[in-house]
Structure formats: structure tokens, C-alpha cells
Amino acid sequence: MKKIINQPETVVSDMLKGLAGSAPDRLAYSGEDTNVIYRAAKKQGKVGLVSGGGAGHEPAHAGYVGTGMLDAAVSGNVFASPGPDAIIEGIHRADSGAGVLMIIKNYSGDIMNFEMAGEMAEMDDIQTDYVVVKDDVAVPDSTYSTGRRGIAGTVFVHKIAGAAAEKGMELSEVKRVAQKTIDNVRSMGMAMTPCILPGVGKAGFELGEREIEIGMGIHGEPGVNREEISDAATLAGKLVDRILLDFDFSGSEVAVMINGLGGTPLMELYILFHEVKQLLKEKNINIYRSLVGNYMTSLEMAGCSVTLLKLDDELKELLDAPADTPALKC
Numbered sequence: 001m002k003k004i005i006n007q008p009e010t011v012v013s014d015m016l017k018g019l020a021g022s023a024p025d026r027l028a029y030s031g032e033d034t035n036v037i038y039r040a041a042k043k044q045g046k047v048g049l050v051s052g053g054g055a056g057h058e059p060a061h062a063g064y065v066g067t068g069m070l071d072a073a074v075s076g077n078v079f080a081s082p083g084p085d086a087i088i089e090g091i092h093r094a095d096s097g098a099g100v101l102m103i104i105k106n107y108s109g110d111i112m113n114f115e116m117a118g119e120m121a122e123m124d125d126i127q128t129d130y131v132v133v134k135d136d137v138a139v140p141d142s143t144y145s146t147g148r149r150g151i152a153g154t155v156f157v158h159k160i161a162g163a164a165a166e167k168g169m170e171l172s173e174v175k176r177v178a179q180k181t182i183d184n185v186r187s188m189g190m191a192m193t194p195c196i197l198p199g200v201g202k203a204g205f206e207l208g209e210r211e212i213e214i215g216m217g218i219h220g221e222p223g224v225n226r227e228e229i230s231d232a233a234t235l236a237g238k239l240v241d242r243i244l245l246d247f248d249f250s251g252s253e254v255a256v257m258i259n260g261l262g263g264t265p266l267m268e269l270y271i272l273f274h275e276v277k278q279l280l281k282e283k284n285i286n287i288y289r290s291l292v293g294n295y296m297t298s299l300e301m302a303g304c305s306v307t308l309l310k311l312d313d314e315l316k317e318l319l320d321a322p323a324d325t326p327a328l329k330c
Contacts, residue, residue: 105151137243
């Protein structure tokens with residue numbers, strides 16, 4: 001195993017110290033006991049936004065803490081949910097008197113621990129609510145979740161809910177636009193190589209030299225099928241067709257995200273974007289905004305996902321609103 005780390009046991013806290021230290025005027029770190037990244041300057045009177053989950057998906061979620069997106073992000077160990085005590089710390093750091101919305105990816109451990117933390121926060125007179133992101137169209141159920149998995153579409157939820165909160169919307173309204181985003185976003189991914197957990201030291205699964213897995217999850221959960229790798233146009237068709245079979249995007253304006261899983265060069269992601277753009281044009285789907293890069297990764301896994309978000313005027317306005325975070329600025 002070749003990784004730029006100190007000790008496997010401290011990778012999460014070491015990473016978060018580095019992130020906070022890279023932007024000390026904007027970010028603060030709660031410490032190794034809770035591993036929360038939060039906004040250094042709290043904006044009073046706005047709804048707070050908290051998200052998080054297992055580490056290993058950087059820049060998600062700590063990289064999206066800042067103006068116009070999250071107020072706090074809680075990191076568990078690599079691919080492991082943070083505990084309720086850490087999440088309640090994140091809620092306290094995000095709270096500024098108008099309530100806190102938790103944005104949770106659809107994994108059983110995350111939901112259980114965030115719900116528990118929300119109940120604890122209510123005992124401290126902090127009003128909370130939550131939404132659950134489940135944008136992955138690959139499989140209806142998985143080992144790690146009841147129903148669809150939450151993957152890269154979560155970033156659009158962070159952005160739109162964050163803009164709503166920054167605008168001064170009340171908690172119920174921030175939840176409404178977050179849920180609206182969830183209802184209109186779909187993703188599909190594929191993997192070309194496994195990843196190596198620092199504490200394990202070896203790959204959790206194997207893929208052949210020319211083998212890929214369509215629909216694999218961001219923790220290495222099983223996908224739809226394994227097959228021989230094909231050209232970018234064919235891969236784009238497989239991913240986009242699966243999304244369009246699940247949700248009607250015809251005639252609409254969309255935001256597109258081509259997300260790398262950590263080990264795929266930008267060259268390849270831009271090639272994939274070009275093919276996706278051509279496919280959407282043929283189907284009378286207009287791209288309003290596009291993002292290409294690493295937004296929700298799986299350590300060093302080579303692979304990608306495609307996300308489509310159907311937009312209306314409200315979602316476009318919130319998507320276009322300013323944001324200033326380490327991982328996304330607009």
C-alpha cells in the first residue's frame with residue numbers, strides 16, 4: 001500500500017486538520033473527538049445545514065462547508081458513519097437560532113445516527129429536520145441502505161439547500177427545496193478499479209484488467225453487472241440510458257455532473273462529458289449548467305458517475321446563487 005499518510009488510525013483527523021488549516025479565515029475544526037468542520041464565522045439567524053458520513057469521499061462533505069452551502073460537516077472513519085455524539089456537535093456548530101436541516105445519504109448507519117442526534121438536539125431546544133438523498137438508479141436496494149443509495153447528487157442538494165438557507169428561507173422552506181432537488185436528481189456510476197482502505201491495506205474486491213462494474217456504489221457495493229470496458233461513447237450511453245429509463249427528463253433543462261471517483265484523469269471525464277452532452281442533445285434535453293471533476297470520490301478508485309438534475313426557475317435561481325467553499329465556488 002502506497003499512501004501519503006502518517007498512521008492509518010489518524011487519516012481522518014490529519015486530513016481535517018489540513019483542510020481547516022488551508023482556509024483558517026473560513027473554516028474551523030472541532031477536534032479529533034468529533035471530527036467536525038464548520039464555518040469559522042457563523043451567520044446569525046439563518047437555517048443551519050449539516051451533512052456528513054464516512055470519510056474517503058473527499059471533497060464530500062467537509063469541502064462543501066462555507067458561504068452558500070453547508071454550515072458544518074461531520075466525518076466518520078473511512079467508509080463508516082459518524083456517531084451521534086459527533087453529529088450533535090455538528091448541529092450545535094451549525095445552529096444560529098433558526099433551526100438545522102440535516103442532509104443525509106441513504107445508508108442505514110447514517111440515517112440511524114443522524115436521527116438520534118436530531119432527537120438529542122431537540123432536547124437542547126434546537127429545532128431540526130432532515131432529508132434523505134437517494135439518487136443512485138443502479139439498484140433498488142443494497143447491503144448498506146433501504147432503497148436507493150445516496151451518491152454524487154447529494155452535492156446538488158448541498159448547493160440548492162445552502163442557497164435557500166443563505167437567502168433567509170425558513171426551515172420548512174429549506175427542507176422543501178432540498179426535497180424538490182432530491183425528487184428531481186438521478187445518478188448512475190461505474191468502477192474500473194478497486195480502492196484500498198488505509199486501515200486494511202489491500203483492495204476490498206478485484207476487477208480484471210479490462211473489466212468494469214456498472215452501477216458499483218461509492219463503498220464498493222455491488223452494481224448491476226460486470227463487463228469488458230468499451231469506448232467513452234458506449235459507456236456514456238449505458239449510464240445515461242439507465243438514468244433516462246428511471247426518470248423523464250425529456251424536453252427539460254438540466255444540470256449535469258460528471259463526477260470522478262478519485263483515480264480517473266480529468267482528460268477522461270471531459271471526454272465522457274462530451275459524449276453525454278451529445279446524447280442529451282439528441283434527446284432534446286438542454287444542459288443549463290455542467291460540473292466536471294471530483295465531487296464525491298471513493299478514495300483512489302478509478303471510475304465515474306453521471307448525475308442529471310431536472311431544473312425549473314426556482315432551482316435554477318438557487319443553483320446560480322453565489323457559493324464559496326474549498327471544493328465549489330460560483
